[in-house]
Amino acid sequence: MTTQELATQLQERFDAEQGEPDGLASPGWLSVTVCxxxxxxxxxxxxxxxxxxxxxxxxxxLRRERGKYLVTNLFAQDEHGIYLAVHTEVDPEQxxxxxxxxxxxxxxxxxxxxxxxxxVVPEGHPDPRRLVLADDWPEDLYPLRWDVExxxxxxxxxxxxxxxxxxxxxxxxxxxxxxxxxEEPAYFRLFVEGEEVVGADYRGFYNHRGIEKMGCSVLxxxxxxxxxxxxxxxxxxxxxxxxxxxxxRAAGIEIPERAKYIRTIMLELERMxxxxxxxxxxxxxxxxxxxxxxxxxxxxxxxxxxxxxxxNRRVYGGNIIGGVRLDIPTEVHQDxxxxxxxxxxxxxxxxxxxxxxxxxxxxxxxxxxxxxxLAVERCVVGPTARGSGVAIDTRLxxxxxxxxxxxxxKCVHDGCDNLSRTLVRLDxxxxxxxxxxxxxxxxxxxxxxxxIDEDIPGGFEGFSGVEAPRGxxxxxxxxxxxxxxxxxxxxxxxxxxxxxxxPMLKGSQLADAPINIASFDPCFSCTDRxxxxxxxxxxxxx
Amino acid sequence: xxxxxxxxxxxxxxxxxxxxxxxxxxxxxxEGFRGYPEVDVNKCIGCGxxxxxxPARLIKIEDVDQTTRRMTRLLERCVFCGxxxxxxxxxxxxxxxxxxxxxxxxxxxxxxxxxxxxxTCKRCGRCYEPATPLxxxxxxxxxxxxxxxGGDRCPYPELRAPDSESPSTDEHDEHDEHLxxxxxxxVAQVVEAK
Ligand code: SF4
Ligand code: SF4
Numbered sequence: 001m002t003t004q005e006l007a008t009q010l011q012e013r014f015d016a017e018q019g020e021p022d023g024l025a026s027p028g029w030l031s032v033t034v035c036x037x038x039x040x041x042x043x044x045x046x047x048x049x050x051x052x053x054x055x056x057x058x059x060x061x062l063r064r065e066r067g068k069y070l071v072t073n074l075f076a077q078d079e080h081g082i083y084l085a086v087h088t089e090v091d092p093e094q095x096x097x098x099x100x101x102x103x104x105x106x107x108x109x110x111x112x113x114x115x116x117x118x119x120v121v122p123e124g125h126p127d128p129r130r131l132v133l134a135d136d137w138p139e140d141l142y143p144l145r146w147d148v149e150x151x152x153x154x155x156x157x158x159x160x161x162x163x164x165x166x167x168x169x170x171x172x173x174x175x176x177x178x179x180x181x182x183e184e185p186a187y188f189r190l191f192v193e194g195e196e197v198v199g200a201d202y203r204g205f206y207n208h209r210g211i212e213k214m215g216c217s218v219l220x221x222x223x224x225x226x227x228x229x230x231x232x233x234x235x236x237x238x239x240x241x242x243x244x245x246x247x248x249r250a251a252g253i254e255i256p257e258r259a260k261y262i263r264t265i266m267l268e269l270e271r272m273x274x275x276x277x278x279x280x281x282x283x284x285x286x287x288x289x290x291x292x293x294x295x296x297x298x299x300x301x302x303x304x305x306x307x308x309x310x311x312n313r314r315v316y317g318g319n320i321i322g323g324v325r326l327d328i329p330t331e332v333h334q335d336x337x338x339x340x341x342x343x344x345x346x347x348x349x350x351x352x353x354x355x356x357x358x359x360x361x362x363x364x365x366x367x368x369x370x371x372x373x374l375a376v377e378r379c380v381v382g383p384t385a386r387g388s389g390v391a392i393d394t395r396l397x398x399x400x401x402x403x404x405x406x407x408x409x410k411c412v413h414d415g416c417d418n419l420s421r422t423l424v425r426l427d428x429x430x431x432x433x434x435x436x437x438x439x440x441x442x443x444x445x446x447x448x449x450x451x452i453d454e455d456i457p458g459g460f461e462g463f464s465g466v467e468a469p470r471g472x473x474x475x476x477x478x479x480x481x482x483x484x485x486x487x488x489x490x491x492x493x494x495x496x497x498x499x500x501x502x503p504m505l506k507g508s509q510l511a512d513a514p515i516n517i518a519s520f521d522p523c524f525s526c527t528d529r530x531x532x533x534x535x536x537x538x539x540x541x542x
Numbered sequence: 543x544x545x546x547x548x549x550x551x552x553x554x555x556x557x558x559x560x561x562x563x564x565x566x567x568x569x570x571x572x573e574g575f576r577g578y579p580e581v582d583v584n585k586c587i588g589c590g591x592x593x594x595x596x597p598a599r600l601i602k603i604e605d606v607d608q609t610t611r612r613m614t615r616l617l618e619r620c621v622f623c624g625x626x627x628x629x630x631x632x633x634x635x636x637x638x639x640x641x642x643x644x645x646x647x648x649x650x651x652x653x654x655x656x657x658x659x660x661x662t663c664k665r666c667g668r669c670y671e672p673a674t675p676l677x678x679x680x681x682x683x684x685x686x687x688x689x690x691x692g693g694d695r696c697p698y699p700e701l702r703a704p705d706s707e708s709p710s711t712d713e714h715d716e717h718d719e720h721l722x723x724x725x726x727x728x729v730a731q732v733v734e735a736k
Contacts, residue, residue, distance in 0.1 A: 223596070294550075315622075353546050356546030356549075
């Protein structure tokens with residue numbers, strides 16, 4: 001199905017108007033507006049019949065521009081390579097919208113966020129509690145409305161987010177608030193009966209930095225990439241790439257070929273170092289520190305190379321709207337290739353030594369089972385999805401940068417356990433090595449930055465998905481007039497993946513909980529949300 | 543199992559000892575490393591381009607009087623992106639190799655203040671940057687001797703020499719002692735405690 005056919009279908013079935021706000025006619029992207037009465041029908045059709053995967057929703061305060069709030073639900077159809085935005089306008093007098101969570105469970109957190117941040121209430125939401133805001137943030141103060149200033153410190157209120165009491169007969173084992181093995185702020189309360197985990201309560205969001213608000217109130221278009229890159233401490237380049245691509249699409253900027261290849265190379269370098277880092281941490285968590293020592297040793301040359309190429313080990317700072325500002329000159333190609341050769345040899349040796357290791361296998365095989373159906377239903381992404389046999393990879397399904405010119409395959413395993421997720425990452429590291437080699441070979445000469453002479457016009461929307469090491473990162477941008485977006489909505493992959501952790505922990509052993517959680521490669525700082533599940537009764541308030 | 547353990551042992555043995563004896567032995571970063579942004583206050587013309595692009599919004603510009611622009615950099619917030627160095631028209635900013643910036647008093651140690659001598663707009667009375675370096679030199683108050691000669695136009699009346707007709711070179715040194723920092727050079731003062 002093409003986007004045009006989809007537009008016609010939506011028009012016929014649900015009176016969906018195309019292209020409001022003005023969508024750029026980029027291939028694989030469609031933006032429609034549906035009135036709130038027909039919203040649920042449209043969502044049901046997309047989700048149940050048309051095979052669409054839910055990404056995220058975004059609430060924008062457009063009272064100044066159009067006198068309305070705008071609620072946007074973003075979907076992806078991976079077979080046809082389509083990204084779809086379904087907008088619904090909400091009257092400020094009656095700020096509510098029918099909740100889509102009963103149909104699409106994965107929309108749970110993001111709809112609660114809608115209420116917290118913009119003040120649009122999802123009617124019929126199964127768990128309308130506060131999610132994003134701190135306990136002492138006052139009610140009726142919605143940070144993402146334009147008339148709420150950036151940087152305010154309201155006096156604390158005593159609103160309390162209710163905590164889930166443990167099920168009868170179980171005890172609570174706290175894991176956090178500073179997650180002990182991942183060194184990040186996350187607070188799991190595990191409800192255990194003996195050794196078995198029967199429930200969990202997750203409270204996160206300790207690290208909310210208000211980046212979205214900054215993007216729409218104090219930063220300018222070209223300052224955001226550097227802040228976006230700091231959304232994640234390990235895979236930041238994906239965020240700046242996705243943001244830049246979204247703005248470039250909104251403004252119709254075509255970036256030079258060479259810049260596309262450079263972005264690809266930096267993204268793959270980042271993926272390699274992230275997977276190596278993860279493998280080390282996984283080894284550390286299961287108590288096999290040799291893995292940690294050796295993978296981090298192998299990772300170090302990647303970091304040194306990144307420092308040489310970009311001026312920093314981790315935060316490359318290369319992306320900017322219109323292209324990149326760091327070049328990969330021919331002189332350093334050999335350094336890159338040497339590093340890749342050495343890494344490949346060592347990686348293969350490591351790969352061979354893992355499957356025979358029975359103690360490692362005992363910790364990984366058959367633990368942390370995430371069934372295929374649950375993975376599809378909760379719209380998980382990245383290696384977490386591919387480890388459960390869900391063959392999605394943004395690089396191939398919705399190509400960006402130079403990926404459409406490189407040859408590679410999706411790494412999918414269908415064991416649904418910690419081992420599968422490990423193997424996916426092991427395979428992907430080798431794929432990345434191949435991708436960088438191809439990209440270096442094909443990279444054309446030429447400029448790396450398109451000069452932008454005109455202001456980026458307001459009122460356009462742009463969207464981009466990028467495959468991060470942890471899964472698909474999506475950024476949606478609605479351009480504004482003051483040299484900054486009206487709304488910028490980033491979604492980190494862990495946002496999707498973390499929602500599935502509590503159901504997955506059900507029935508697992510307490511000792512496996514850290515590796516089960518870590519096998520998602522969660523990035524709490526990027527996500528920081530909250531979920532409560534009572535697993536014994538299967539009652540979910542997540 | 544055994545084979546696998548032997549393979550693992552081989553990986554470790556082949557790698558050998560890799561730990562660097564840092565910090566006992568310093569390890570200089572690669573060429574092009576983006577470290578502490580050093581400002582050459584003698585080159586800066588106070589145009590404000592760096593403040594406009596800085597994503598951390600850490601460069602505060604304020605005009606303390608009609609001829610002095612003060613730039614305060616709260617570098618504890620710096621994200622080392624190097625955008626300021628990239629846009630500076632005078633190449634006054636260098637991304638140095640310095641990365642050991644940890645401090646228990648980051649606020650004091652990493653705050654950098656400099657003041658740049660600006661021209662005064664004859665209409666609105668606010669600071670602006672003179673069109674050419676020559677114009678800047680021609681501005682009253684730019685050089686010590688001109689402070690003395692400046693007469694009514696001197697922005698620092700309290701510094702005006704009693705005999706402002708023909709100051710001799712010797713007197714300069716004397717004046718130097720009384721000068722308030724803001725005019726002691728093109729760029730007056732650098733507070734940079736590291
Ligand atoms: S390096 Fe970046 S963050 Fe630091 S002062 Fe310069 S522009 Fe600002
Ligand atoms: S440092 Fe450079 S960019 Fe910043 S005000 Fe001075 S001359 Fe302008």
